Amino acid sequence: MAKDDNFKTKDASPSFMNTLTTDLKEIGRTFKEGDWKTKLSFVVFGFGSIMRKQFLHGFALLLAQIAALYYVFGFGWQYFSKLNTLGSSKQGYNPDGTISKGDNSFLILLYGILTVIIIILFIVLWRLNVREQYKEECLLKQGKELPTNKKTFLSLFDSNFDKTLLALPVAGIFLFTLLPIIFMICVAFTNYDYNHQAPAKLFTWVGFENFKNLFSFNSSTGFGFTFMTVLGWTLVWAFFATFLNYFLGMAVAMLINRKGIKFKPMWRTILVVTIAVPQFVSLLYMYKLFASDGLINTYLIKWGLISQYIPFWEDPGLARLMIIIINLWIGIPYMMLISTGLLMNIPEDLYESAKIDGANAFQCFWSITLPYMLFVTGPYLLTSYIGNLNNFNVIFLLNKGKPQSMELAGKAGYTDLLVTWLYKMTVDDTNYKMAAVIGIMVFVVTAVISLVVYGILPSVKDEEGFQ
Amino acid sequence: MDNNKERSLSGRRKTGDRVTYVVLTLISILWLAPFVCLILQSFRSYTEGGGGMVEYLLPKKFSLDSYTDLLRPGNQFIRWYLNTLIIAFFVSLFETVIVLCVSYALSRMRFKGRELLMRFWLILGMFPGFLTMICLYFLLKNFGLTQEGAIPGLILISAASSGMKYYICKGFFDTIPKSLDEAARLDGASRARIFVTMLLPMAKPTIIYTALVAFMAPWCDYVFASYVAFGYSDSYNVAVAMQRWIWTNDYQGYFTRFCAGGVLIAVPVTILFMCLQKYYVEGVTGGAVKG
Structure with a gap:
């Protein structure tokens, strides 16, 4: 693997640029040469697939799109928009003695990060969607038959068995390892501590302050x-x-x-x-x-x-x-x-x-x-x-x-x-x-x-x- | 002359053997002494030192006071014991299944992003596990899986991250020739069929190893277990519950109970381990060599 690593890192950047340009070209070609079904699929994911009776692909893409959009606009946006300050309105007491609900920096950071990740995944999904349309159209143009839905489903246990096997572990690691790690890396750049406990108090970004503190030899406060x-x-x-x-x-x-x-x-x-x-x-x-x-x-x-x-x-x-x-x-x-x-x-x-x-x-x-x-x-x-x-x-x-x-x-x-x-x-x-x-x-x-x-x-x- | 030399050689061998036996005996005593002390002290009666620490090792009177107290109906110890057993069983089950799935996919299939995934998980594994404690606590709390629900919560977080522990199992799959798979595929078997009917039976040693290691880990889990249970004593596992008997000064009189509890935990786990020792050795040796 080490040999492989060296080999890959050496020409990683040009190959990445190459992939990007070929990708963009392919997307452009798909849009230009595609029929109206494919063109509409650029906005409504999986539309072309559904019209071509590839229901499994089509509905999976469509459902994923709806879920992602629903999360981002229905839920994530309110947190995402405050990500730059991590909240500004503090929890306090109203004149009548009730507690006014302020921003919760913890939730803003966590769900903000999740929203960013989902937006990235959405772009990847869009790319997959375009590729699927391209693939299907090419097959049809060559006069070949598209695989039946049953065959697509069964491939999950054969040629696509890796996806079935890895779906759950990857999702688990994403939610319970990756997301928390990204969250904690971000916390290192904030002032989240006993004086800034959510939800009663806000915390905010402080840049490299904590790292400076770690290497500061000032006897009273430095670590x-x-x-x-x-x-x-x-x-x-x-x-x-x-x-x-x-x-x-x-x-x-x-x-x-x-x-x-x-x-x-x-x-x-x-x-x-x-x-x-x-x-x-x-x-x-x-x-x-x-x-x-x-x-x-x-x-x-x-x-x-x-x-x-x-x-x-x-x-x-x-x-x-x-x-x-x-x-x-x-x-x-x-x-x-x-x-x-x-x-x-x-x-x-x-x-x-x-x-x-x-x-x-x-x-x-x-x-x-x-x-x-x-x-x-x-x-x-x-x-x-x-x-x-x-x-x-x-x-x-x-x-x-x-x-x-x-x-x-x-x-x-x-x-x-x-x-x-x-x-x-x-x-x-x-x-x-x-x-x-x-x-x-x-x-x-x-x-x-x-x-x-x-x-x-x-x-x-x-x-x-x-x- | 020749005869003499041979005799001196065999004489040297004999002294060498004797020295070896002495050293091995000494080592054995050193290794077993703490356990012998633990067992002896667990049989001390409450009338001597009230169950706390005393200045001598051999109890003056052997009694089962500590054991009967721990196992008396209604004692929380039974609950903690069952909690740990449940966690260990399910973690072992889920972790084995997940590790097998991941190992098969990474060892047998060549898909886009495979290398990337493996490298990415390797990097993720370099972050210390407790770093994410507060975030995990919050996530679990969202699902209602802390305090009262700590047991399923602990099972969930252990199982969720177990995909990254594939190294040893994948190493084992790598040693099974791929030509077997290819032959079966030519005969029309699907990947899933090959995995279930061909590879799994062959992987018995590594399955037992994975399950055994996963089963042993929760018995020692202190960090997450104490954080997720968060003071709700019905959800403690044995490690969280019993460490208080040692560290908190209010629990001075619990020393013999700690010893008795330790024996009750160690005996079944040790017996299980000894029975499956062969597989454990195969696993760690294979793992050490493959890295």
Whole structure:
């Protein structure tokens, strides 16, 4: 796919212009050469199809047109027209004491965006409509028969099966993933927070104000210091969480795989229990185990090893260390499972010939096992690193990102990742604008790392070979 | 001389084996200890420490106090448990169906915009999930699917976005030779028929993997579940309900109940997982290699 990508991006712009011009030409030709049915179809979608007894196509187009127009003019327009200010009339009290209904910035933004998208879809629909008319007329002119309605319907389960399969998932992702993401990206450019809660108060566009705030090192209001602290810890955490788990998991797998070791399935099963038990049970329990009044501390005191409890979760450095260690407990079994099978795939004769050449166990690992594993699991390392950047559960269930500090803004703590900080800003602080900005930063970090690593990975270049 | 060398080699092998056994035993103890502690503490009677945290591990008197309390009729715990079970079941069902549909379309069909769609979903996936929380809450509220309706609401949002989780399943479909499809198409079978009667039976491992992973996830879902239920305790799932027993100080006496609840949740899920472990391993290994 990578090869393909490069190829496509290189000549994306000319090919886009080409498509546009050929498209426009085709539309023009359709209008010029088309009969009155086709010409009327430019305004009434699917009209030509209905006249040519292509009812399925015709009515689908017509219904879609009516629905889109009904939404835009019947409902969306009132919001769309206020999109530039996000509302101007504030909710207030009338002289007689009743509440006067003002603009709701939240609804204006959400439905405004939806209206914009529907207008774009309407244009696409119009294009599809014109193409359908063109296709039908061409077929008729060539003296061919148009497919029957039954055939058109059945094609949904054959040549057009992809449309049937993807319709629902694409619609679901549009409504519950894409639309909310666009909405939140827009929120990053507004002043939507606890002082501007809809519907009682209005919020409005502020441009790049929030981004400036994120990188401002002004000690009282700026988020710069906190952002850098949290980002730094996020990257460090993801690094340790990924690579420590990776190498130690591989080591455990190699121990179990060792020739002559008995009860292999038993060892594996013992480790796998941590994957099977829901994390909120095991992690919350771990949190209590190491708490100041937890079992570990009380036993250490009882045995006289320490006189005061160890602040596992209260000391920033110690809390970070604990999280990385406990994550090993979660992550090693997972990597062990993955590498067990892969290690067995390495041809045995490679090791044997290495041994004849006098290589010791470490040399074998360094020059045979490791290169092979890195090659094969390259994509996994990338996804695992990205997954750890956003590893909400381990941080939040263990320690809630604590210890908190007055030095950090936005109620952040020293073990907070960007995502847990985002969560706190949304839920505890209702600081939606900054939460949105942080979300965008998470995206930027993820995208940059993915792009850079994806270019380096050797196995990506061979991906087509798997197919 | 030769004999000696061989003996020393096998001797080294034996010490190596012994060291390995010691290390593996240590690892096993480390990995199982928290669970053993959890189980032991769940059997502590209320007469010791009132169900809170105490300074010793072994209960002085074993009792089922915490279990009988959790499972007594009318306790909300049963409701939370059922809520989670219902969510897990339906999410698993819908997600599997949707993932299979998307994977088939992306693996087998070549249509306009296929690459674009895949790349677009990849980019969408890079945004953190909780970013959209407030917007999703509003959308669900519009449909009346928050608080009292949180259970269907949670199922809906999990299922709606599950189309993007097609990677592993599509990777599996890619390994089934396309010539099989083509042969069937020459015999006049439609795409839908090939999908249902030919590919689905072959895809049993990946179906089980997808369903299993989807079934396990809701047991840990804290973020959305707590936000969508929004203080309406009848709609909580176990994760939302039980984390309060740990974090809120008013719930000091709920520690043994947390342990007992944890055992009640972990045992069935773990058994299910262990039974289907083979498929899980196949799924993650395949996924790790294909990326």
